[in-house]
Structure formats: C-alpha cells, structure tokens
Amino acid sequence: MLLVFFLVTSSMDSDKGLRRQLPPPPEEQQQAVDIRQDDILTVKLDGHGRVWIAGEAVPLEQLQPRIVEFAAVAPKRRVIDLDVSPDATYDSYFHLQEAIMQSYRRLKVAPRISERMEDGKEVHQ
Amino acid sequence: MRRTIKRRQHEVPELNMAALPDLIFTVLFFFMIVTHMRDVEHRVSYEVPAGHDVEQVGHRKNVVYIYIGRPLDSKADEFVVQLGNRIATVDEIPAFVKEARSSMSEEDRERMTVCIRADRHTPMSLIHAVKQQLRDVYALNVTYSALEGTNAK
Numbered sequence: 001m002l003l004v005f006f007l008v009t010s011s012m013d014s015d016k017g018l019r020r021q022l023p024p025p026p027e028e029q030q031q032a033v034d035i036r037q038d039d040i041l042t043v044k045l046d047g048h049g050r051v052w053i054a055g056e057a058v059p060l061e062q063l064q065p066r067i068v069e070f071a072a073v074a075p076k077r078r079v080i081d082l083d084v085s086p087d088a089t090y091d092s093y094f095h096l097q098e099a100i101m102q103s104y105r106r107l108k109v110a111p112r113i114s115e116r117m118e119d120g121k122e123v124h125q
Numbered sequence: 126m127r128r129t130i131k132r133r134q135h136e137v138p139e140l141n142m143a144a145l146p147d148l149i150f151t152v153l154f155f156f157m158i159v160t161h162m163r164d165v166e167h168r169v170s171y172e173v174p175a176g177h178d179v180e181q182v183g184h185r186k187n188v189v190y191i192y193i194g195r196p197l198d199s200k201a202d203e204f205v206v207q208l209g210n211r212i213a214t215v216d217e218i219p220a221f222v223k224e225a226r227s228s229m230s231e232e233d234r235e236r237m238t239v240c241i242r243a244d245r246h247t248p249m250s251l252i253h254a255v256k257q258q259l260r261d262v263y264a265l266n267v268t269y270s271a272l273e274g275t276n277a278k
Binding site for chain 2: 020022045084089
C-alpha cells in the first residue's frame, strides 16, 4: 500500500539546469564604462533562432570556437554584447547561453556579457 | 546403440516467500529517499530545452520555481507564467519572490535561486520581462531548467 502510494504521488523529475547570474537593477545614475570597440563581440540572435556575428550567420557548432578565439586574448576585458530579438525562442537563447558558458569554462574565467533587447539593457559581470 | 531415457518425476519446489516483505520494504525505503512530493499542480504545459552542460540546481529548500508554458485548460497558443499553484501575470513575480524569500531561513535566503522552467518555444520577450522583474527584487541567481541530452527538433 505505502509503496503504491509513493509511486503515485512522487515525481522523479531531476532538477538540472544552466546557472546564470543576473545583474542588479539599474541605478539612478549609471556610470558609462568605456570599452574599446575591438573588445566587443556583438552576437545577434534573430527571431528564427539564427546567430549572427559581424553580419554573418554562425551555426551553433561553430559558435564556441568563435567565442573562445575572441575571448582568449583578454578574457577579463573583452565583452560579449548579446542582441536578442523579442521573437527568438527560449530554446535558441538557451543554446546560445550554453555555448557562451562552455567557452568561458574552457578559459576558466567568468564571462562578461551585456545583454539587450530593444531598449532595455542589462549588464552581466 | 540404444539409450534408455530415464524420466524422473519433477516436482516444483514451493517458493519461499519469507524474503518478500524485506524486499518490498527495501524498495519502499528507496522510493521514500529518492523522491519528493509534488508540491505544485501544473497549470501549464512545458517542455524544457535540452543541454549538454547542465548542473544540479541548488537544494530544494532554497529554490523558487517559475513555470512558463502554454495553459493546460485553453487551446490558445499563448504563453503564461505560473507562480505556485496558479497562473499569474509577470507583475506578480516580485510579490511572489518576496513571499517565498520571507518564508526561508536566513542562510537559505542568501542562496536563493529562481529556477525558470520555461517551454522551449517561449518567446524571449516574455523571458526578458520575467528576468527584469527578478532583477528588481534582487533575485539574481537564476537557473534555466533543462534536460540532459538533445531534444528532437
């Protein structure tokens, strides 16, 4: 009886996921930080789930080497600028985030990502 | 050459049932330890994305869940947010998080993680709105819930 009860009421779902840290809410006076143009890699995610770097579409498999190549020069200084379309699916965004996290894990540093969607801007440290 | 086959009368020995209760109890205790009770009723249907590089979400005590998916009781192709046991709007997230936070112990509060269980097809505009709300209440640790492996496209 008890066994059947536990079998029915319990769920075996494992809690796994990609851990990220959100930036704190923007303050009244936010300081603009000067970043050199060549320290920024703009990664665009469009509404069809395609990833664009510098005007060319990059398949998901090639994303990681591209990010590693970019960030390895100065991982603490270089920033990834994510430009996400509001129509993009969560799935494509998740895979993009995962690729970035994997790249930075290879470099053993925390990623610096700035993310924006239309007007709102958030900065990950 | 002729062989004589000797046929013996086989008798099935009776099964010893003495070990059965022990077995059942072992299985029972196993389930009691590995599983946890389902504490929310799902009002939305969702299918989380699949990743290769996922890690364990923190301890259950300090995790707050936000479900995003299609409502179960309507056919409309829209995405809604479920907080606790009911479907809510994005604006209710701060209050929900604050309430969850106040019911936690001091040390859990610092380690509090918000686990976003969103459907793969959710538009990013909704996810973004949820994230903005979470930032406002300083719930900055988030986990994008995922399965291990690859989803069939």
